Amino acid sequence: xxxxxxxxxxxxxxxxxxxxxxxxxxxxxxxxxxxxxxxxxxxxxxxxxxxxxxxxxxxxxxxxxxxxxxxxxxxxxxxxxxxxxxxxxxxxxxxxxxxxxxxxxxxxxxxxxxxxxxxxxxxxxxxxxxxxxxxxxxxxxxxxxxxxxxxxxxxxxxxxxxxxxxxxxxxxxxxxxxxxxxxxxxxxxxxxxxxxxxxxxxxxxxxxxxxxxxxxxxxxxxxxxxxxxxxxxxxxxxxxxxxxxxxxxxxxxxxxxxxxxxxxxxxxxxxxxxxxxxxxxxxxxxxxxxxxxxxxxxxxxxxxxxxxxxxxxxxxxxxxxxxxxxxxxxxxxxxxxxxxxxxxxxxxxxxxxxxxxxxxxxxxxxxxxxxxxxxxxxxxxxxxxxxxxxxxxxxxxxxxxxxxxxxxxxxxxxxxxxxxx
Amino acid sequence: xxxxxxxxxxxxxxxxxxxxxxxxxxxxxxxxxxxxxxxxxxxxxxxxxxxxxxxxxxxxxxxxxxxxxxxxxxxxxxxxxxxxxxxxxxxxxxxxxxxxxxxxxxxxxxxxxxxxxxxxxxxxxxxxxxxxxxxxxxxxxxxxxxxxxxxxxxxxxxxxxxxxxxxxxxxxxxxxxxxxxxxxxxxxxxxxxxxxxxxxxxxxxxxxxxxxxxxxxxxxxxxxxxxxxxxxxxxxxxxxxxxxxxxxxxxxxxxxxxxxxxxxxxxxxxxxxxxxxxxxxxxxxxxxxxxxxxxxxxxxxxxxxxxxxxxxxxxxxxxxxxxxxxxxxxxxxxxxxxxxxxxxxxxxxxxxxxxxxxxxxxxxxxxxxxxxxxxxxxxxxxxxxxxxxxxxxxxxxxxxxxxxxxxxxxxxxxxxxxxxxxxxxxxxxxxxxxxxxxxxxxxxxxxxxxxxxxxxxxxx
Numbered sequence: 058x059x060x061x062x063x064x065x066x067x068x069x070x071x072x073x074x075x076x077x078x079x080x081x082x083x084x085x086x087x088x089x090x091x092x093x094x095x096x097x098x099x100x101x102x103x104x105x106x107x108x109x110x111x112x113x114x115x116x117x118x119x120x121x122x123x124x125x126x127x128x129x130x131x132x133x134x135x136x137x138x139x140x141x142x143x144x145x146x147x148x149x150x151x152x153x154x155x156x157x158x159x160x161x162x163x164x165x166x167x168x169x170x171x172x173x174x175x176x177x178x179x180x181x182x183x184x185x186x187x188x189x190x191x192x193x194x195x196x197x198x199x200x201x202x203x204x205x206x207x208x209x210x211x212x213x214x215x216x217x218x219x220x221x222x223x224x225x226x227x228x229x230x231x232x233x234x235x236x237x238x239x240x241x242x243x244x245x246x247x248x249x250x251x252x253x254x255x256x257x258x259x260x261x262x263x264x265x266x267x268x269x270x271x272x273x274x275x276x277x278x279x280x281x282x283x284x285x286x287x288x289x290x291x292x293x294x295x296x297x298x299x300x301x302x303x304x305x306x307x308x309x310x311x312x313x314x315x316x317x318x319x320x321x322x323x324x325x326x327x328x329x330x331x332x333x334x335x336x337x338x339x340x341x342x343x344x345x346x347x348x349x350x351x352x353x354x355x356x357x358x359x360x361x362x363x364x365x366x367x368x369x370x371x372x373x374x375x376x377x378x379x380x381x382x383x384x385x386x387x388x389x390x391x392x393x394x395x396x397x398x399x400x401x402x403x404x405x406x407x408x409x410x411x412x413x414x415x416x417x418x419x420x421x422x423x424x425x426x427x428x429x430x431x432x433x434x435x436x437x438x439x440x441x442x443x444x445x446x447x448x449x450x451x452x453x454x455x456x457x458x459x460x461x462x463x464x465x466x467x468x469x470x471x472x473x474x475x476x477x478x
Numbered sequence: 479x480x481x482x483x484x485x486x487x488x489x490x491x492x493x494x495x496x497x498x499x500x501x502x503x504x505x506x507x508x509x510x511x512x513x514x515x516x517x518x519x520x521x522x523x524x525x526x527x528x529x530x531x532x533x534x535x536x537x538x539x540x541x542x543x544x545x546x547x548x549x550x551x552x553x554x555x556x557x558x559x560x561x562x563x564x565x566x567x568x569x570x571x572x573x574x575x576x577x578x579x580x581x582x583x584x585x586x587x588x589x590x591x592x593x594x595x596x597x598x599x600x601x602x603x604x605x606x607x608x609x610x611x612x613x614x615x616x617x618x619x620x621x622x623x624x625x626x627x628x629x630x631x632x633x634x635x636x637x638x639x640x641x642x643x644x645x646x647x648x649x650x651x652x653x654x655x656x657x658x659x660x661x662x663x664x665x666x667x668x669x670x671x672x673x674x675x676x677x678x679x680x681x682x683x684x685x686x687x688x689x690x691x692x693x694x695x696x697x698x699x700x701x702x703x704x705x706x707x708x709x710x711x712x713x714x715x716x717x718x719x720x721x722x723x724x725x726x727x728x729x730x731x732x733x734x735x736x737x738x739x740x741x742x743x744x745x746x747x748x749x750x751x752x753x754x755x756x757x758x759x760x761x762x763x764x765x766x767x768x769x770x771x772x773x774x775x776x777x778x779x780x781x782x783x784x785x786x787x788x789x790x791x792x793x794x795x796x797x798x799x800x801x802x803x804x805x806x807x808x809x810x811x812x813x814x815x816x817x818x819x820x821x822x823x824x825x826x827x828x829x830x831x832x833x834x835x836x837x838x839x840x841x842x843x844x845x846x847x848x849x850x851x852x853x854x855x856x857x858x859x860x861x862x863x864x865x866x867x868x869x870x871x872x873x874x875x876x877x878x879x880x881x882x883x884x885x886x887x888x889x890x891x892x893x894x895x896x897x898x899x900x901x902x903x904x905x906x907x908x909x910x911x912x913x914x915x916x917x918x919x920x921x922x923x924x925x926x927x928x929x930x931x932x933x934x935x936x937x938x
Contacts, residue, residue: 093734096734107762
């Protein structure tokens, strides 16, 4: 301890210098704490801001503006015999008739030149369905409440050029316009007119894709977790499997899309854009998540359970399938739901395998062209038409609600079945 | 026979095999002092597996070879003699005839395929029934063989358990297969790309313009594949801008939540922070493009910096926010791993909480935090949707955050969406980019995990 001299006088904490020093240190403590709080507040504030933006943009997407169009079928150029709408020929008769033309004609007659542009291009489908339900409509004049076109819908939201707004105000004062919940958005598919789009098609595509994913990823994931945790011998092969799984969990999702494109589409020639291929690709991506969650859940089952089962004469397979697996299942399910929620929100790998096509009808099966909710959001976000903004946000709201429900379920499962040994 | 009906029939056969074998085992086990080696259900499973597995394996193989057999028999039919010798039009006609026969097509484009369709239909029927008959035969033969082996001392459980073990092992091998599939498909396509474009040009070239022209004499018809602007864009957005946002916010959030926040506040704030990680990236991308990008642009204009409507800053900011929970949870783990004694020692010497955190906890946890940051970078550079929607596609080599840059992932999406032949250098380039991305994220992960592991060991 050469050169180090200890000053024997005790520190005078009451001195002015020391007081200042302590005050400074306490101030810095407060400052640090405030910075920490600001950091978390910024993060949470961003989340709130994002959700509020989506809500305020999107809620309007669930509302549609309707306009009343009187259609006088006997006087219109529509040639459709009510008698032909009974029995088997009804579909063909409706398909052959130019209902679209007569709706446009009626709109022009009611609202003057350009009137046909006020109603949505898909409005005639609604007229057709009403006629199919009640052919008697064809015998007289009746008033149909039809969705307005995307451009005119903007006027209802105060977002259109002044002449359109003026026209809207005039029609509104005449009582020809009403607003209500947009059931078409919940039951329709993609369309070119933002007023006519719906999310059911994309939603069904997501559902089919998720079914393929879970049917493949869940058993494979659980089986490999069981093997690795309970049976695998400690050797080079087991190490290789473990390294692969841990690496797969960290591989960017777009790489799985490239794999799907190269292997499933170009090598195995599975159908493009189909939920089957999407599900396969997402299953490969979700499987490592399930394996890792499954291994943790299996690890947390105490060895005494295994020893007791072995002690009363169960075989190693019986120990695992009769005792360990049921006890670990809640944990595995929680991990699976979280993995599925991630897969449901995944977009990039599905773009790679062609699930970005314009699909105007819901898919009928897992090998038919389809799109999924996040991809639909991406496609709509690319549209120039202004009316798509609220539809995109509305679709985002639906997607977020689903993710919230899935994560809520996972948390509920965890809290309900979590056991501490 | 249609596939579903056959599968249904086989499932029924399996059930019958299971039930009857189990009943048989019960009968075998009856009697004074007699005991089965395995419980009856295992005998049931044993016979059912023998009935089903060979038949299903056969069907899977049959599915692959049957189309070839059908085509061969059609080619040997008299109607096929008139087919053109040219392989391309020949296979086109055959394909059309097949579609006609299976009812996928209503009418034929080529009259010749119309004449071949009946031959296809009959050959298809013939081989279809043959497959069905063989599958059922195999199911019965397998079941019967297994049935004859049932005895009182038959070790049915051991046999069934061996099958279970094989299934478990196969399931865990799928992970290796997937990794292998990724590496091989990326390598294979990248090698084809590098046979056209030199790897040196790809890795060090400064111009990226993959648009191959339609006419050969058009300017820039060969396309330029210098990927440096993409690498720079990826690093600029993912490793610089996003980390400038994510590291301080994530680290400070973790410190506040673990060291300062009240228990109830933590229970409320932590899930909210984690929600940021659960929001789909397409939502972030939409938010960045729609809300943030115009603000960033007007800010840039106000500052007098050249700005474009799609900017690195908007994409990077949103990506940083997305990464916050990731950094925060890694930092949380590493701070929690610092031994309590170090904390207590510092506090006992009279240091304030913030001094303890800054001078003791964070330096001690630094390797873990660095590992976490590396993992966060690897996640950020692999992120796709945010950059596709908000960062743009212009391959600029610029350090101006208000300008548009593009990234590796955005270019992969750009190159592979839309219609183009699979063989062009343009599509193959996407796989080369994918390979680079895969290797870099792999490297980052390996390094990060090693850092974290080494650091954990230091305190154990």
